[in-house]
Amino acid sequence: MDITLDKKTSTEALIKVKLKENDYQPNVEEKVKEYAKKANIKGFRPGKVPASLIKKMYGKSIVAEEINSILSRSLSDYIKEQNIQLIGEPLPDQEKANQIDWEAQKEFEFDYDIGMVSDFTYDVSSKQKVKSYKIELDKKTEQETLDNIKKQFGTVTNPEQAQEGDAFYGEIKENDGDLHNQGVIQFDDLAKKEQKNFLALKSGDSIELDIKKAFKDEQTISHVLNVGLEKANEIQGKYTFTLKNINHTEPAELNQELFDKVFGKDVIKSEADFMAKVKGTVEDNYFRETSYFLDKTIKDHLVDKTKIEIPNEFLKKWLLISNEGKVTLEDIEKEFDEYVKSLKWDLIKNKIATDAEIKVDNDEVIDKAKSLILQQLGGPGAAEQLKDHLDDFADNYLKAENGQNYLKLYGEVRDERILKHLKENISITEKKVSLDEFKKLVK
DSSP: OEEEEEESSSSEEEEEEEEOHHHHHHHHHHHHHHHHHHOOOTTSOTTOOOHHHHHHHHHHHHHHHHHHHHHHHHHHHHHHHTTOOEEEEEEEOHHHHHTOOTTTOSSEEEEEEEEEOOOOOOOOSTTOEEEEEEEOOOHHHHHHHHHHHHHHTSEEEOOSSOOTTOEEEEEEEETTSSOEEEEEEEGGGBOHHHHHHHHTOOTTOEEEEEHHHHBSOHHHHHHHHTOOHHHHHHOOSEEEEEEEEEEEEEOOOSSHHHHHHHHOTTTOOSHHHHHHHHHHHHHHHHHHHHHHHHHHHHHHHHHHHSOOOOOHHHHHHHHHHHTTTSSOHHHHHHHHHHHHHHHHHHHHHHHHHHHTTOOOOHHHHHHHHHHHHHHHTTGGGGHHHHTTTHHHHHHHHHHTGGGHHHHHHHHHHHHHHHHHHHHHHSEEEEEEEOHHHHHHHHO
């Protein structure tokens, strides 16, 4: 057997495998003997079928099977021996393979296109500077949060006459089509010019809408019609909305009853403590968002600052072939930049994990599973109730889905460790921002 590597560029190459008869024939002969022992052919006793008959009946398929087995094993061994870092999988020259004469040929030649990752270096040091953000609630956001809480715990009525801020429950239907949905339209989701028309509606009334002009954005259209955002972007034309109920919410009063409903009985005793608790809770929730944004910023920064050559054309071809008709080249082109970013981040983080000797212990995965279970069942408060069963719950969860849950959590813990390592070594400066400022940054 002869295997050669012909580099076309630093990221693309051709592997050529040549097989002579003595590379595969001994194994073929053994397979023929095995077939002869097991074959059940009319006119012959079991185990007494002549090898010549087996070759005549199954010889071609046995040769093909054995050669494919040798190719798969040899190609894999060669790639490991040569320390080739592949992108995707080797792609066989199908046109050349289709020309093989399995009846007459004794020697075979196979070509495989491969994509490779060029060697690269990364810099994880104080020279790498990124910003983190801390959201501080301003008076406006605090008031909006309080208003939302009071509305959430308020009293709902169904008045005859609507007023600003009400919700309209009914059915919306396409005039010249079958698209329709039953649900709630919020007053604030309507375009300004449409709001006054809805205020005049009474139960049973219908109103015609230009779907593109009636609502403030496509996200609202998506919600109102219960369709995907992509579909909502395409929707246009006239629709009719028929009102069934006006939903008016009378906000709850800021008193002990509201304090108890939000945080539990007698946990909060004063308005000042309530507002402080609300502010702290909201800021904790936004801390998760700012942490996620920081992680993404670090990833994007390292991908941007690390030069990695990728065999783009090979990668597109491999994605198209490996997905077997599930995606088109147009689909791949559309998502390709994001795919390459994700691929580069995987390459960088794997190299960082190797260089920094970042490993994940089994106990860390189990702890992660326990934390996830407690979070789903009510947080730390559930820990005492579940303490005698938590180990079993975690074990069952990690074994479920044929071990996929374990691999998923293992990957999450590993990623957390890698990001922790990065945060300890690069320069991160914190900046305080308002909620509106942070939303603009994320957008």
